[in-house]
Each structure stands twice: as structure tokens, then as C-alpha cells.
Amino acid sequence: MSNQKPEDFFKNIISHSKEYGFIFQSSEIYDGLSAVYDYGQLGAELKKNIRDYWWKAMVQLNENIVGIDAAIFMHPTTWKASGHVDAFNDPLIDNKDSKKRYRADVLIEEHVAKLEDKINKEVEKASKRFENFDAVMFKSTNARVKEYQEKIDAINLRFKTALNDNNLSEVKQLIIDLEIVCPISGSRNWTDVRQFNLMFSTSMGSVSEEGNTIYLRPETAQGIFVNYLNVQKTGRMKIPFGIAQTGKAFRNEIVARQFIFRMREFEQMEMQFFVRPGTEMQWYEHWKQARLNWHLSLGLGADKYRFHDHLKLAHYANAASDIEHQFPFGFKELEGIHSRTDFDLKQHEEFSGKKLQYFDPELNQSYVPYVVETSVGLDRLFLAVLSSALKEEALENGDTRSVLSLPAALAPYKAAIFPLVKKDGLPELAESIMSNLKFDFMLAYDEKDTVGKRYRRQDAIGTPFCITVDHQSLEDKTVTIRNRDTMHQERVPIEQLHTILTEKTSVQSLLKTL
């Protein structure tokens, strides 16, 4: 690990990513686009390898899990059913003095709660005074209580009307009229109320027509839910079974930060596991452990992971946990495992009018399955791998080298092939080795500069092995193979290279550790 400050280390990761072609800022020549990044030539390889490893671990190794690829565009009603149209819409307001941001609806609700508190105190006081106290009667007759209640009702009505009309200036006016102050600064110096819809929208068909607004999906899960019955029936799937998918999702984040950790366009890898109601907790525990094991198999260090169980649950969940990873800026969510109950399928039943039930032959009855979800951010995983792998290593001779200790199966190049010198027929032999191996392995070839320099170049991009052709190779058909992490070299017959690389760098070898 590096002895740099975390902040500097993080900056180093960003510049390393750019310098070697892993990640570029989107549209950089136009000053970039905020919180959007492109994967370069090496980044695309690394990302693809991570995605492949996940896909194989989920789909190929589990007979009861299949993969789909749903469209980004979905019928708009999907997002009404999922709750995103309503729940993803928060009216926000800032206090100009304390610089704090609040949800306008929360401020108003808190104000209402204070009034309710006053009512309760009145009731409490009265109950001590009178015997045979009737709270309901008291509330409906006491003048002070009635006054409070009328205020509450008026506020709620006004607030509800304003929200339904999407009248944000009325919401602000309400806050001003109620003389709500900022709890920090105590001032009433508020900004306008703004609505942040976290879903991107566009139009389908001719632009001017109304009612054709469609959204870019804010999560990939709904593509699975709406297809669940198609897959179950055509795939003859029996509960418990899973549907996996990788793909892009889009969120118009208010603040998107920390490089590729929180982007507006990002890729999810997720699996929805459909189970018999009542068994969801045991599957929830199963997938928590299975997913953690998958992360641990990458060998980035067991101490870099931890669970974070949610105490406050989303509206759809009855249990939720994050697998957190230690990024350079601290432990942050990498993957979520949620027990989503039958919320989503029930919602789609209601909004579509279609039955989404499964007939369970063992129980001889139909039901809407419960769902356990595992959802990883591919870009976050990429960042986790990259930041754990990048090291500035001090060498015995006093030099330092920049080495990317990627898991071999994920590395963009599995090996680099060098002729020791650019003459004497060594390049020709190196190229012939390359042309035999290139069908099975991503390989780099380099004959420029001294061999030491070439080793360092490959270290910096995470190539696990360097194969060097020297003069002895011409005589006895052997080459040296050099290990990225240990820098040790071994002389092996050329004909064994294929076997060695397969054993050490294939996804299969990683899958077998699961």
C-alpha cells in the first residue's frame, strides 16, 4: 500500500487511469461533461472482464439462474408502478445563511408534527385534571385543540394542493407563511423550492405530441420484473430461480462526485432471485454470503469489505444490506442485497392488470413470488479493483515502480511478448509465439526500448506475465516468463506457454475458487 495521503492517492488513481487509457472524462475536448466518464482501451477490457466474471459466476455456475438483456426504454407506466415517478421527486429548499439543504416536505411535516405535539400536551394536561377522561370528546370540543387541528388541516390541504399542481412557489410561500426557520441558522432566508427528478426523460415518436415522455431507466431491476413470467414460462423455470442482467442505468444525481463512484450514467450487474414467500430470509442470508465470497475471490483483501445492514428500509424491502468496500475515500457501498418482498410484482399486477403468479406444484397453489435482489455497481467494482491494485512499490535498488496488481483473470492483457533485442531473428520468433497464442489470450507485443523499461510499462497496466525471447530461445525453444508481482523469472518451454497462461490467467481458474 502507498504511504501517500488518501486524497493524493485518489488523485494518483485518476491520473494513472487517464495516462494509461483506462478512463477518460467524457467529451474532454469540450471541457467535459459533469460526472460522465468514458472507458478507454484498457478500461474497456478490464470492465468487460469484470462483467464476464460476474456473469459466469451467476449464470453459468447456477443452473437455476438465467440472464437477459432488457431495453433501457420501458413503458412509462413501469415507473409509476415501481414508485420511481413519485418517490424520486423531492422538493428541496436551501437556507442561504446556514447553507443547509432540506426537503421542503419534511420541513412542513415537522412543523405539523409540532402542532400535533401541542395537541397531545393539551390532551395530557386535561387527562390529569379530569377523571373518566374521554380523549376523543376532548379533542372535538376543546377550543385550543380545535384551533390547532384546523391549522394542521389547512396546512395539509394547502401543501397537498401545491404538490399536486406542481406549484413550487406556493410550497415556498407556505414555508414563509408558517414562519419556519432553519434549525441551524435560525433564519428564514430561503431559496426557491426546486424539484429534482432523478429520472432522465426523453420523448418517443414525434416530439410535439404530449404524453409520449419516456424515461431512461433509473435501475435495471424493472426490466427483469416485467419479464419474469416470460422467462419463467419459456425457460421452464421452477422456484427458486433467478434472472440476471447487466446494463446501463441513469440517474440525474444532484451531486455526482468522486470520479466514477457516482456517475449519472452507470452500469449495474444484478440478479433477482424469485422464492417462495416465507423463505426469503434464508435466501437473503444465502446471497449475502455468496456475494461476499465472490468479492473475496478477487483477492483484494478481506479487510476491505464489510456488511452494512440497513436499519431504515426502503418502501419495498423487508431486509437490506450493503457490501461496503474500502475505497480511498472510505468505506462505501459496492453492492446491495435486498429482500424486496412481492412489492414489485404486486405493483406490476395492479398497474398492468396482468396476473404475475407462479403455480407451485409442491404446494399445489399459486402465489406472487418474493424477490431477493443482488445489485452491484460495475463502475464501483472497477474502481475498487483499480484502487486496490495500484501500488507504488519501492525496489531494492532504490527505485520505485508503479504496479497494478490486478487479479490475472481481470487484467486487460494476459501476457506481453518481448524479443530481448530487436535483431538476430528474435522478433520473428516472438511474433510466431504471439500468433499461436493470440487466439486464446489478449497479448501485448513490444520491442521498443530496453527490456527493463518494457517490464515497467506492463507493470503499470497490470499485465501479469511477460514472456521474453532471448538467444537461448533460438537454440532450445524455451523462453523466460516473468511474474508481475514477484518480478521473478522462470525459463519454460515455448510449448508449455498455453497451459501456463490458461492455468494462471483464465476466468475458469478464478471461478473454481468460488
Next chain:
RNA sequence: GCGAAAGUAGCUCAAUUGGUAGAGCUCCAGCCUUCCAAGCUGGAGGUUGCGGGUUCGAGACCCGUCUUUCGCUCCA
């Protein structure tokens, strides 16, 4: 979105009070070279993020804007 800091070559950074934009590394071509960023020769690469302003003159000062990092906030 608010606040702070920053933006100069692919990367890391210089540039005295406002006075002709430089270095190291990288990259390219060549020479030399029998294993860990060697050496030599030559070369490429910049409207100093962008747009205005002040000034005889701006990389530097002022305004706006974009982007990044950090803090707050947000992240079902």
C-alpha cells in the same frame, strides 16, 4: 445546489513585481544494447479550460462560465 481549493504539453509541475511559456518523465524516429524505467542524436506535442474586461503588455489582476477535488447536502 452552497462553500473552499484548483485547472499551464499525454502525466507531474515551474515561470521573480504583470514583461518573449519552460523542465522532468512519457511519446515518435534512429544509433547502441544479452533481462528490470541505462546512454547518445534528432523530433513531435500549448490560442496557459473557455469567454469577456483592465493594461502599452495578462499564465498571473477583475468578472462570467465550464470542469475537477474536498466539506455540507443528496444517494428509496
